[in-house]
Amino acid sequence: MCGVLGIWGRSEVAADLIFGLTTLQHRGQDAAGAITFDGSFHVKIGRGLVSRVFEDRHQERLRGTWGLGHVRYATMGSTDVEDAQPVHVNYPYGLAMVHNGNVVNFAEVRENLYTEHHRLVDTSNDVALILYTFAAALEQRDLRALTFDDLFSCVDATRRAIHGAYAVICLIAGRGLLAFSDPHGIRPMVLGVRQTPKGPEYAIASETTCLDYLGFRVEGDIGAGEAVFIDATGTVHRHQGPREKPAFCVFEYIYFAREDSVLQGRVVAAERERMGRALADVVRRAGLRPDVVIDVPASGFLFASSMAQALGIPFRRGLAKNHHIGRSFILPTDEERRRMVGLKLNPIRGVLEGRRVAVVDDSIVRGTTSRRLVELLRGAGAREVYVISAAPPVVSPCVYGIDMSTTAEIIAANRTVDDVCRMIGADAVVYQELSALRSLYGEISCCDACFSGEYPTHVDREALDDIRREKEDAGR
Ligand code: 5GP
Numbered sequence: 001m002c003g004v005l006g007i008w009g010r011s012e013v014a015a016d017l018i019f020g021l022t023t024l025q026h027r028g029q030d031a032a033g034a035i036t037f038d039g040s041f042h043v044k045i046g047r048g049l050v051s052r053v054f055e056d057r058h059q060e061r062l063r064g065t066w067g068l069g070h071v072r073y074a075t076m077g078s079t080d081v082e083d084a085q086p087v088h089v090n091y092p093y094g095l096a097m098v099h100n101g102n103v104v105n106f107a108e109v110r111e112n113l114y115t116e117h118h119r120l121v122d123t124s125n126d127v128a129l130i131l132y133t134f135a136a137a138l139e140q141r142d143l144r145a146l147t148f149d150d151l152f153s154c155v156d157a158t159r160r161a162i163h164g165a166y167a168v169i170c171l172i173a174g175r176g177l178l179a180f181s182d183p184h185g186i187r188p189m190v191l192g193v194r195q196t197p198k199g200p201e202y203a204i205a206s207e208t209t210c211l212d213y214l215g216f217r218v219e220g221d222i223g224a225g226e227a228v229f230i231d232a233t234g235t236v237h238r239h240q241g242p243r244e245k246p247a248f249c250v251f252e253y254i255y256f257a258r259e260d261s262v263l264q265g266r267v268v269a270a271e272r273e274r275m276g277r278a279l280a281d282v283v284r285r286a287g288l289r290p291d292v293v294i295d296v297p298a299s300g301f302l303f304a305s306s307m308a309q310a311l312g313i314p315f316r317r318g319l320a321k322n323h324h325i326g327r328s329f330i331l332p333t334d335e336e337r338r339r340m341v342g343l344k345l346n347p348i349r350g351v352l353e354g355r356r357v358a359v360v361d362d363s364i365v366r367g368t369t370s371r372r373l374v375e376l377l378r379g380a381g382a383r384e385v386y387v388i389s390a391a392p393p394v395v396s397p398c399v400y401g402i403d404m405s406t407t408a409e410i411i412a413a414n415r416t417v418d419d420v421c422r423m424i425g426a427d428a429v430v431y432q433e434l435s436a437l438r439s440l441y442g443e444i445s446c447c448d449a450c451f452s453g454e455y456p457t458h459v460d461r462e463a464l465d466d467i468r469r470e471k472e473d474a475g476r
């Protein structure tokens with residue numbers, strides 16, 4: 001999972017680009033990069049947080065009024081800077097590209113690019129694959145007389161070749177900024193406009209929160225099969241390409257997006273509160289009567305507080321979090337992840353002693369976090385511990401860019417809720433029900449493959465095996 005940003009401006013863009021990336025930092029902390037254009041490309045890519053990658057001198061060096069930025073959420077093991085974004089080529093146009101998502105037919109596309117178009121993609125980076133495929137389509141056109149229709153038909157050709165989830169922004173040197181989503185619209189992307197004395201400026205970003213901070217008014221989503229091109233004069237062209245049944249990633253609502261973002265017209269915070277209320281029904285039906293509800297900060301907060309309110313049970317802050325510590329989720333071994341949870345979260349004395357505690361997290365994936373939390377809460381005097389997951393049981397790996405691990409690691413795959421409860425040592429485990437989640441998202445039709453195993457695109461065994469192999473290699 002990653003964050004993308006593209007700005008079509010009329011003044012120097014670097015400062016907004018870099019600041020904008022900090023507002024998408026929650027979408028990726030492993031690498032950051034930016035590219036600008038002022039007749040030539042200027043690039044800066046580095047490992048780690050935006051604030052660490054970009055220094056004042058980079059802002060000066062990134063000259064130009066158009067630019068692209070990226071924050072990378074590497075799945076374990078692929079934190080190499082070579083795989084970071086943006087990527088660019090100088091032929092047949094100067095093209096720079098960033099994307100968020102995951103290509104599921106990587107090997108097929110790579111092979112086809114080499115045999116049909118004599119282009120060798122020698123990275124494992126999806127965006128290079130998309131970029132070369134798009135470039136190969138462009139090259140077959142009369143470049144001197146390239147029309148908007150030509151451009152969009154090259155996007156559609158790219159879509160026919162590339163399967164999976166992708167929200168792409170492409171800077172075409174001297175021509176403009178192009179953005180397009182996959183036919184299911186799995187990953188989020190929004191367009192915004194800002195009036196300036198020099199005329200309107202445009203931004204395209206993964207989330208509206210970024211547009212808010214930068215002062216762009218949100219114009220709407222770039223959804224399933226849509227493409228937007230902002231040409232060199234600042235005119236916006238839109239195109240609806242081939243469109244499949246929409247399958248927007250439901251995990252964006254559960255965990256990934258920031259709570260102040262608006263996705264598909266819905267405020268994420270309000271969605272989490274709705275899910276929290278639905279969770280209260282499940283807890284009630286399970287016959288549980290906790291004395292206190294606490295959250296796993298910070299991602300469990302909105303679920304926990306709204307669930308507690310619906311149940312009429314006090315919500316308290318029972319765990320404090322060290323915010324200045326790395327991610328536990330991608331550490332290679334379970335023992336390291338387990339230790340990291342204890343370094344990150346500390347029970348607050350006095351809130352838990354002698355109480356039946358319901359602790360609410362957004363999701364349980366491998367069960368590492370909840371197993372360690374149960375120990376911590378018992379150690380702090382909790383009489384009983386109920387672990388509540390705002391997400392249904394994760395049972396299948398995500399092939400569209402969310403780091404969900406492999407089936408072998410996922411605790412709920414091929415296990416009952418009772419098994420999970422025993423494994424994490426809780427007195428009870430309650431999951432959101434898939435049917436309840438679906439009834440909340442029936443109208444917009446979401447991808448819930450991680451909970452249902454129903455993938456919206458064709459996913460062959462090979463793609464699933466690739467993910468497994470990648471993880472196993474990384475674990476070595
Ligand atoms: P587990 O410890 O069960 O493997 O993972 C669940 C915990 O990891 C939850 O606290 C949840 O907030 C977090 N989590 C779930 N999905 C992701 C993810 O894709 N990336 C990261 N960094 N954390 C995640």
Ligand code: MG
Binds near residue numbers: 296297298
């Ligand atoms: Mg968490």
